[in-house]
Amino acid sequence: MTTFTEMGQEFLAQKRIAVAGVSRSPQNTANAIYRKLRDAGYEVFPVNPNADEVEGDRCFASMTAIPGHLDGALLITRPESTDQLVRDCAAAGVPRVWMHENAFFKSGTSVSEDAAAFCRENGISVIAGGCPMMFFDVGHKCMRWMFRVMGKLPNE
Numbered sequence: 361m362t363t364f365t366e367m368g369q370e371f372l373a374q375k376r377i378a379v380a381g382v383s384r385s386p387q388n389t390a391n392a393i394y395r396k397l398r399d400a401g402y403e404v405f406p407v408n409p410n411a412d413e414v415e416g417d418r419c420f421a422s423m424t425a426i427p428g429h430l431d432g433a434l435l436i437t438r439p440e441s442t443d444q445l446v447r448d449c450a451a452a453g454v455p456r457v458w459m460h461e462n463a464f465f466k467s468g469t470s471v472s473e474d475a476a477a478f479c480r481e482n483g484i485s486v487i488a489g490g491c492p493m494m495f496f497d498v499g500h501k502c503m504r505w506m507f508r509v510m511g512k513l514p515n516e
Contacts, residue, residue: 367487368495371456374431378423378454380407380445381436381470382414389462390436391415396496397434405430407445423452432456434492439472446475450482461489 377397381390394415397404406414409421420426423433423445433454435442442459449457457479461469471488479486 376431378405378433382406423448430454434458435470436460442472442475456485458487
């Protein structure tokens, strides 16, 4: 079985990543993660059907609206939106999906068991939980270690 750490590293080794759940509000968690990826040199694509522009960048209504291939999609949405988004990812040929989860608040999860099952059934690599920020700065890396020890990371 592949661990959360291995899956996260493999996901973040990609360069073209869509981020669903960004908003016109810069305080949004999805926006903070979007900025972190963009500033780290990733080619990122904001996805929100209700916005034309986010963080000064063109925003896309869906995964299928993004030109060219995507290496992965990070979903920072409500679970009911995640269900539809993974179908959109499959239609766009996205091979990897990461469903974000705020480790401190279960209400802050994008994880949908139905969506995760859909991904597995359709050959999409899926990380159902955790946060990509756990791979960037020391504080978040320490959190990843702590949650692994506590058994609170997916696939660990």
